[in-house]
Every structure is written in C-alpha cells, then in structure tokens.
Amino acid sequence: MxxxxxxxxxxxxxxxxxxxxxxxxxxxxxxxxxxxxxxxLSTVEDNATKCTDNITPQKTLELESLLLGLERRLPQLLEDVSMLEMEDDGDLYAVLSLQVVENELMEIKQLIDRLNGSTLGHQRLTTDTNKQLEDLRAEMMELEAYDTMQVVLRQQDNRRLRRDLEQCKNGLHPTTQPTRPPHGNCPHGEFMNITGPKVYTAGEYPGSYKYGAWGRDPKPEAGKENWYWRVMLTSGNKFSNYVRLYSSLSSLIVGVSTPGNVMIHSSNPTTNTIQGPNVVLYGGALYYNCYNKDAVCRFNLTSKTVTTLQLPKDTRFNSKGNFCHLDECYPYTDLDLATDESGVWVIYTTKQDFGNLVLSKVEEGVPPTLGQTWRTSVYKQGVTNTFMACGVLYATRYVSKDVEEIFYSFDTATGAERFNLGIFINKMPPNIYSLNYSPVDQMLHAYCDAYMVSYEMVFSD
Structure with a gap:
C-alpha cells in the first residue's frame, strides 16, 4: 500500500x-x-519612471508663466508707444522715451526667445513621450500573457468597481463644503478658495537662494505700479542686505532686473540689515525683521534710510519662535510681516503668550509705530506661514510635500477664530518659506525653495 x-x-x-x-x-x-x-519587467518599470520624471507640472507651469508675462507686457508696450507718439517734442524727451520703448522691446524679445525655446522643448518632449507610451503599452500587453491566473485582470476589475462605488456614494451624499471665514467688510467679498499656481519661475538664479520673499507693493509710488520686488537671503540662508527690483512680471520671469539692487548696507549681516525671509514692500519702503533685534526695520528705498519699531518686551527672536511642521522648523521666521488693503502688519509671539500668535498693526510714519494688538489661541510652531487679507489673519500648515492647508483665520473686526477652513494650496516645491498677499490683483505670492510661485485668491464678489 x-x-x-x-x-x-x-x-x-x-x-x-x-x-x-x-x-x-x-x-x-x-x-x-x-x-x-x-x-x-524591470526595463519597463525603469522606462515608466523616466517618462514620469520627464512629464512634470513644473514644465507646464513654466510655459504658462512665460505666456502670462508676455500677456501683461504687451499692453504696457502699447501704452508707452502711444505716449511717445502723443508727447514727442522731437528733442530730448523723445530720445528718452524711445530708450524706454527700446528697453521694453528687448525684454519682450528675451521673453519670446524663452517662450520659443520652451515650446520647441515641449514639442520634442510630446513626440518622444508618445512613442515611449506606445512602446510601454505594447510591452505591458506582452507581459500580461504571463498572467495565467488573471491576477492583474482581477485587480483592474476591482479598481473599476471601487471607482464606480465611490462615484455612487458621492452622488448620494454630496461632500459638505468646508467652513469659510466670515464675510466682514472685504471689498472683494468672502475669501473662498485658492487656484493655481499661476506663476512658477526661478528668475535669474535657478536653484540658488533657497530662502526669500517676493511680491508687489500694494501702495506703489507713481510710475512703479507694475513693479515687482524680490529679497533673497544671500548669507547662510539667514540674512540679506538688499532688495532687487523688476519693472514688470515678465522682467522677473526672464530675470532682467531694472533698476537692479537697492542696497541697505554694504556689509551682510550688520546693523539694520535683513534677518529671515518674511519681508514686505509697502509705500516704497521695505519692512522686515532687523538683524539681531526684536524689532521691525523700515527701509525707505528712495532716501536709503532705516527707522526701527521696537516690539513688546520678551518678543521671541533670533530663531526662538519659528514657523514649524513635524519634520523641521524654518529658521529665523520669528517675525512675519504682511500687507493687505489696510497696510502693514506684524505677526510674532512672546513668552507671556506661551508661543501663541500675536498680531499687531504697524502704523505708517517715520519711525513707524505699533498700533492695535490682537492675541490668538493658535500655537505658532504648529503653523508654517501666515498672511493677511481684508483685515483677516490666515495661517497655514504643512500637509504633505504637495499640499499646504490654510486651516486657521482670525478676524480683527470681530475677534472670531476659525480652525477648520480647509482651503488647500497645491505646492510645486515642498516648502513655502514666505507668503505675501497682493491686494492690487488678489494674488498670493509664495517663495518656495528658490522658486517664485503665485496663486489667485478667489473671493465671492
């Protein structure tokens, strides 16, 4: 047996x-x-990874940024040419006006050259990618023949069923909209959402100067309504001694700085130079954290003079009260300067407030003075950034390398706090080191790992 x-x-x-x-x-x-x-199979996986690396949102945004810069530059050129035709005196004025037009034409040519280069690159990328996808599809169909137990087929059916089930559930139970901040007295209506990015550029220093800030002056001097500014922390990613100016958005995108750098001091760092990335430009003056001080500096770009505003006793500074998330803190972000429709604000924390955010209005003047102060119940080191819009303080937090959430608001008119806004920012680089709201065009300017990115803030009106 x-x-x-x-x-x-x-x-x-x-x-x-x-x-x-x-x-x-x-x-x-x-x-x-x-x-x-x-x-x-390993070869197919490697080819798929290379294909994914070649097709990135950054490439599309670069093209969109160049188109946006060209779109805003051409009407300005037309306006300047019309002005030249009307006011031509045949003498010195005509020569100067013509020089301005020539400079603008040169910038537009540089913008178009970069746009053409990007377009050709994208066309080649599209052709190559289409061929790669066809090859990958054919190779995967060959490999499916080895799936004798139909495991892959069953997985595809399961994914299809889960997707249909999710659509059915969402149809029966519509998603509840997140709580929004109160309407207040904002001329644009209620802040509803963030869209974009609209601009994504490294300017003239790709990969350099990781920390910094950029934006527009909400109260520009005459003739500088279209100007943009940029501050890069050039000394150890902590300090800077100048602000860089651009005559238009297209100039900033292609990296043509006119009139160039406006120096605060020849040394860096030294007394009254910039410490940390959270700076703003308002009324032709740069507001920032003074080097090695618990104070706000105001640098007048015309007179090249600096005045200071001392903050309350025991204000945390010198990287002792930073913005943070679980993985890291952003150095020298103790003081955050912000602008909105009403002027300049400073966000900070003190020992007496146990690390919670404190908000104060900065009143214009020489020197500036500290106006009304509000205290919040949100812990500063649980926040990655703040900005102001229509008298409302907004705070963000890090969700992932791709997403930042605007989760908190404090209304200075009513004192109401909200912790569940649920407005999400689609990031390009993973870290946002500064946020500046521009009431001129309702754009939110972010400085992210050496890149300048802007988003459109959507209001109800």
Missing amino acids: KLNVIVTLCALFSLTRQAPPRDECVCELINSQKAFPHDK
Whole structure:
C-alpha cells in the first residue's frame, strides 16, 4: 500500500529514477510554461519612471508663466508707444522715451526667445513621450500573457468597481463644503478658495537662494505700479542686505532686473540689515525683521534710510519662535510681516503668550509705530506661514510635500477664530518659506525653495 502511494505521487511529475532502497524518490519538475521575463519587467518599470520624471507640472507651469508675462507686457508696450507718439517734442524727451520703448522691446524679445525655446522643448518632449507610451503599452500587453491566473485582470476589475462605488456614494451624499471665514467688510467679498499656481519661475538664479520673499507693493509710488520686488537671503540662508527690483512680471520671469539692487548696507549681516525671509514692500519702503533685534526695520528705498519699531518686551527672536511642521522648523521666521488693503502688519509671539500668535498693526510714519494688538489661541510652531487679507489673519500648515492647508483665520473686526477652513494650496516645491498677499490683483505670492510661485485668491464678489 505504501509503495503504491509513493508511485502515484511521483507519477504527477516526470519520474526520472526509481526510489532508492531507503524509500526515497527523486523527481524532476518540468515547467511547461516559458520563464517569466523579470529583466523585461524591470526595463519597463525603469522606462515608466523616466517618462514620469520627464512629464512634470513644473514644465507646464513654466510655459504658462512665460505666456502670462508676455500677456501683461504687451499692453504696457502699447501704452508707452502711444505716449511717445502723443508727447514727442522731437528733442530730448523723445530720445528718452524711445530708450524706454527700446528697453521694453528687448525684454519682450528675451521673453519670446524663452517662450520659443520652451515650446520647441515641449514639442520634442510630446513626440518622444508618445512613442515611449506606445512602446510601454505594447510591452505591458506582452507581459500580461504571463498572467495565467488573471491576477492583474482581477485587480483592474476591482479598481473599476471601487471607482464606480465611490462615484455612487458621492452622488448620494454630496461632500459638505468646508467652513469659510466670515464675510466682514472685504471689498472683494468672502475669501473662498485658492487656484493655481499661476506663476512658477526661478528668475535669474535657478536653484540658488533657497530662502526669500517676493511680491508687489500694494501702495506703489507713481510710475512703479507694475513693479515687482524680490529679497533673497544671500548669507547662510539667514540674512540679506538688499532688495532687487523688476519693472514688470515678465522682467522677473526672464530675470532682467531694472533698476537692479537697492542696497541697505554694504556689509551682510550688520546693523539694520535683513534677518529671515518674511519681508514686505509697502509705500516704497521695505519692512522686515532687523538683524539681531526684536524689532521691525523700515527701509525707505528712495532716501536709503532705516527707522526701527521696537516690539513688546520678551518678543521671541533670533530663531526662538519659528514657523514649524513635524519634520523641521524654518529658521529665523520669528517675525512675519504682511500687507493687505489696510497696510502693514506684524505677526510674532512672546513668552507671556506661551508661543501663541500675536498680531499687531504697524502704523505708517517715520519711525513707524505699533498700533492695535490682537492675541490668538493658535500655537505658532504648529503653523508654517501666515498672511493677511481684508483685515483677516490666515495661517497655514504643512500637509504633505504637495499640499499646504490654510486651516486657521482670525478676524480683527470681530475677534472670531476659525480652525477648520480647509482651503488647500497645491505646492510645486515642498516648502513655502514666505507668503505675501497682493491686494492690487488678489494674488498670493509664495517663495518656495528658490522658486517664485503665485496663486489667485478667489473671493465671492
């Protein structure tokens, strides 16, 4: 009986030798199927990864940024040419006006050259990618032949069923809209959402100067309504001693700085130079955290003079009260300067407030003075950034390398706090080191790992 069982078992395979005297048998298992091509699968995976690396949102945004810069630059050129035609005196004024037009034409040419280069690059990328996708599809269809147990097919069916089920559930139970901040007296209506990015550029220093800020002056001097500014922390990612100016958005995108750098001091760092990335420009003056002080500096770009505003006793500074998330803190972000429709604000924290955010209005003047102050119940080191819009303080937090959430608001008119706004920002680089709201065009300017990114703030009106 025992021998019959052994013989029956070995008959299931190709029996190559009779069992030796010790009741053992040696069987050779022959697989009639072709060996699975693991090397080919690895090649397909590598090609798919390369394809994903080549097609990125950054490439699309670069093209959109260039188009936006050109769109805003052409009407300005038309206006300047019309002005030249009307006011041409045939003498010195005409020469100067013509020089302005020539400079603008040069900037537009540079913008178009970059746009053409990007377009050709995208066309080549599209052609190459289409071919790669066709090859990958053919190779995957060949590999599916090895799925004799139809595991992949069942997974595809399961994904399809889960997607249909999710759509059915969402249809029966519409998603509840997140709580929004109160309407208040904002001329634009209620702040509803963030869209974009609209601009994504490294300017003239790709990959350099990780920390900084940029934006527009909400109260520009005459003739500088279209100007943009940029501050880069050039000394150890902590300090800076100048602000860089651009005559238009297209100039900033292509990296043509006119009139160039406006120096605060020849040394960096030193007394009254910039400390930390959270700076703003308002009324032709730069507001920032003074070097090695618990104070706000105001640098007048025309007179090149600096005045200071001392903050309350025990204000945290020198990287002791930073913005943070779980993985890291952003150094020297103790003081955050912000602008909105009403002027300049400073956000900070003190020992007496146990690390919670404190908000104060900065009143214009020489020197500036500290106006009304509000205290909040949100912990500063649980926040990654803040900005102001229509007298409302907004705070963000890090969700992932791709998403930042505007989760908190404090209305200075009513004192109402909200912790569940649920407005999400789609990030390009993973870290946002400064946020500046521009009431001129309702844009939110972010400085992210050496890149300048802007988003459109959507209001109800």
